Amino acid sequence: MPSPAPTILPPDAAALARAAALLRAGELVGLPTETVYGLAANALDPGAVAKIFEAKKRPFFDPLIVHVPGLAEAEALAASWPGAARKLAEAFWPGPLTLVLPKRPVVPDLVTSGLPRVALRAPAHPAAQALLRACGLPLAAPSANRFGRISPTTARAVAEELGDAVPLILDGGPCAVGLESTLVAFPEEGGLPLLLRAGGLPREEIEALIGPVLLGSRDTAEGEAAAAPGQLPSHYAPRTPLRRIATAAEIPAARRAATALLAFGPLGVEEFAGFAAIENLSPASDLREAAARFFTLLRTLDHSGAEEIAALPVPETGLGLALNDRLRRAAHR
Numbered sequence: 001m002p003s004p005a006p007t008i009l010p011p012d013a014a015a016l017a018r019a020a021a022l023l024r025a026g027e028l029v030g031l032p033t034e035t036v037y038g039l040a041a042n043a044l045d046p047g048a049v050a051k052i053f054e055a056k057k058r059p060f061f062d063p064l065i066v067h068v069p070g071l072a073e074a075e076a077l078a079a080s081w082p083g084a085a086r087k088l089a090e091a092f093w094p095g096p097l098t099l100v101l102p103k104r105p106v107v108p109d110l111v112t113s114g115l116p117r118v119a120l121r122a123p124a125h126p127a128a129q130a131l132l133r134a135c136g137l138p139l140a141a142p143s144a145n146r147f148g149r150i151s152p153t154t155a156r157a158v159a160e161e162l163g164d165a166v167p168l169i170l171d172g173g174p175c176a177v178g179l180e181s182t183l184v185a186f187p188e189e190g191g192l193p194l195l196l197r198a199g200g201l202p203r204e205e206i207e208a209l210i211g212p213v214l215l216g217s218r219d220t221a222e223g224e225a226a227a228a229p230g231q232l233p234s235h236y237a238p239r240t241p242l243r244r245i246a247t248a249a250e251i252p253a254a255r256r257a258a259t260a261l262l263a264f265g266p267l268g269v270e271e272f273a274g275f276a277a278i279e280n281l282s283p284a285s286d287l288r289e290a291a292a293r294f295f296t297l298l299r300t301l302d303h304s305g306a307e308e309i310a311a312l313p314v315p316e317t318g319l320g321l322a323l324n325d326r327l328r329r330a331a332h333r
Helices: 011-025 046-056 072-075 083-092 128-136 155-165 203-211 287-302 319-329
Strands: 006-009 029-031 038-043 066-068 097-102 118-120 168-170 182-185 194-197 242-244 259-263 277-280 308-311
Touching: 006 011, 006 155, 011 029, 011 038, 011 128, 011 168, 029 128, 029 155, 038 046, 038 128, 046 066, 046 072, 066 194, 072 083, 083 097, 118 308, 155 168, 168 242, 182 203, 242 319, 259 287, 277 287, 308 319
Parallel strands: 006 168, 029 168, 066 118, 097 182, 242 308, 259 277, 259 308
Antiparallel strands: 029 038, 097 118, 182 194
């Protein structure tokens, strides 16, 4: 007998009240943000947080991001605030930026995988803000998908990924940014901030405000506590094997009928003939458009029936840094 489908509701006053009650009772809620949909639970309740790991099949060594309405609420969870961190929060919150800072004892160790720092973000989506204020809780909310799989950017994608493991999903429409947040850490011993994960806020905008940031940590080995979410070498992966290519010519004609192509930029008719399916992140080579469409189109190709997905590169500037990071992790097997 199939499992019952989760309830999907628009984020009106009644649905927000229902979601807030579920969160206060230690249950899970599918939450729209401007980056991707999150699987939310009360970040201060270890029992509720454990349900996130169970629903996602997520290893306990991968820490979670805690969502708050703004800087005032974040200050109750982080023990110290370097000047550069405060400047970033004041400039880019709410928005697609996560700050990794020394945590206060109130934050459960389960949230941070036993590490001394907590990842904090103020989401910009109005439904996320409304729910945070309605429940009055900080919310741990990683992407609402099975661990390591394609991040969801619609409510239906959350339902497809998690089924009845989440009792309620708030449908806030397609995610406007479409990539996870940028993660910046601030070492307690001082020194330059670290860009731990490229994401929805370009590195160039961060450096324009606070000066240089270092590209952060290496990938995390299996079983090792990650410094921040999204650090495992294999992540964001479709079920269909994905490989990165430099040009479409790398795929021989005899192989194209079994290959789906993820493209970027203008397509030439002859060069791209014969593929099982083609999705273009942005025919106009617009990186913001590409970011907003990335996970949705990757999911579409994953359902195309092709035996493999071949992905063309995007420029390694602006949001292209985050896009290429996701492609590299999706292709790692």
